[in-house]
Amino acid sequence: MKSGPVGIASLALFVLALAPSIAGAQAPQKAPAVINPPPTAQDWADIAKLPDWSGVWNPKITDQDAQIKTNPPPWNEAAAKKIQKMFAEEKAGRPFLVFSNCLPEALPSWMLVTHNAMEILFTPGRVTMLGESDGNRLRRIYTDGRGHPDVSDPTFHGHSIGHWEGDTLVVDTTDIVPEAPLAISEAAGLPNNGDMHVIERIHLADKDILHDDLEIIAPHILTKPWKTTRIFFRQRARKFDIVEGVCATGDLVERVNADGDHVFVPVQKSEWGHTTAVPAK
Amino acid sequence: MRRLVTSIGAFALLAFVAAGLTEVAAHHSAAMFDFTKSQTLKGKVVEMRWVNPHVTLTINGAVSGDEAPGDWLIETTSPGNLVRAGGWRRDAVKPGDEVEVTFHPEREAGKKSGLLMELKAISTGEVFTANIRDQEKPGLE
Numbered sequence: 001m002k003s004g005p006v007g008i009a010s011l012a013l014f015v016l017a018l019a020p021s022i023a024g025a026q027a028p029q030k031a032p033a034v035i036n037p038p039p040t041a042q043d044w045a046d047i048a049k050l051p052d053w054s055g056v057w058n059p060k061i062t063d064q065d066a067q068i069k070t071n072p073p074p075w076n077e078a079a080a081k082k083i084q085k086m087f088a089e090e091k092a093g094r095p096f097l098v099f100s101n102c103l104p105e106a107l108p109s110w111m112l113v114t115h116n117a118m119e120i121l122f123t124p125g126r127v128t129m130l131g132e133s134d135g136n137r138l139r140r141i142y143t144d145g146r147g148h149p150d151v152s153d154p155t156f157h158g159h160s161i162g163h164w165e166g167d168t169l170v171v172d173t174t175d176i177v178p179e180a181p182l183a184i185s186e187a188a189g190l191p192n193n194g195d196m197h198v199i200e201r202i203h204l205a206d207k208d209i210l211h212d213d214l215e216i217i218a219p220h221i222l223t224k225p226w227k228t229t230r231i232f233f234r235q236r237a238r239k240f241d242i243v244e245g246v247c248a249t250g251d252l253v254e255r256v257n258a259d260g261d262h263v264f265v266p267v268q269k270s271e272w273g274h275t276t277a278v279p280a281k
Numbered sequence: 282m283r284r285l286v287t288s289i290g291a292f293a294l295l296a297f298v299a300a301g302l303t304e305v306a307a308h309h310s311a312a313m314f315d316f317t318k319s320q321t322l323k324g325k326v327v328e329m330r331w332v333n334p335h336v337t338l339t340i341n342g343a344v345s346g347d348e349a350p351g352d353w354l355i356e357t358t359s360p361g362n363l364v365r366a367g368g369w370r371r372d373a374v375k376p377g378d379e380v381e382v383t384f385h386p387e388r389e390a391g392k393k394s395g396l397l398m399e400l401k402a403i404s405t406g407e408v409f410t411a412n413i414r415d416q417e418k419p420g421l422e
Binding site (some may be wrong): 051058060061062068094095098099105115116117132133134185186234235239240242243244246247249250253256267270272273274276281 | 359
């Protein structure tokens, strides 16, 4: 291919036009990577000084039940109407499915209305909560002094940072997906619709009683911050150890197919979530 | 390839809709059951689905002595809660075991399903309960 004067001029113009972007691509200073340092022997020794939260913690469901009436969230007018409708539907035997499709109960609803156990692990720079039943029920609380991220990346359990005030773990959580419900039961709860902020003070109230004092700021559905304490009690018998639980298996049943392979096949469910038919073997 | 995947997806969705299935597994309220009523079913275990978040039992039997046995679907809480609150194990009952089950029936008449209150294994006399709030009682071991 031959290049005439016009072609050369075009090429020159192209290079000139491209030049700023080439220069721009090279110019920004790359921020140094933030490294999570390996824990030291002292870091591990400090873990031993924390209060003993080992064992299996179960929610006090009777207190969850009671607080539906004794300590309702300060719903705004629109939210209150929706919640009243949910109560009416539940009373009529048509419970609204707050937790559909096996999505995580998310924060703060996991703490508020779970019917299942959890365990809490301490490692240097982290507190980790592992929940039973969903497979994906997991909270990572960073206690290494970091702040919340500059760029929001919403998740079901949000971004949690914590610090110890004596024997109380203070946790601050932001960046929760707007779809995460603020639930007061399995049949009454509303999406937070964004900008939710949860502050928790978690501490032992007795030898085997853990309190989570929550303050929930959900400006799109509440008129003011809502405070509630959720109670968990400890069990130490080994038979109560948490085992794997995968919520999606609730939609399925184990069968052997025509090829002799063990597979899961769907069961039939109602719109309210209960199983209505299981395919024959 | 993408077209093939799309076709398979569309077929799967169609099959799902045709079968009247919805993908809604979840922690759900038990308000579809009538807590003011209880019934007792005698029969044989066909199958127990030991799954989260709700275990189900299929039992072939009858609620009263003069009706033909049929398959009943009895739902209850999660495996973890059954172990903690009701003394259950994965092998608490096996297919063919004779059982007596007390349950809250569905509110909708004619449905052969209910919410488990208590299961008695006839051969051993063992009784398994299902009230998740029972585990709050002190001294539970």
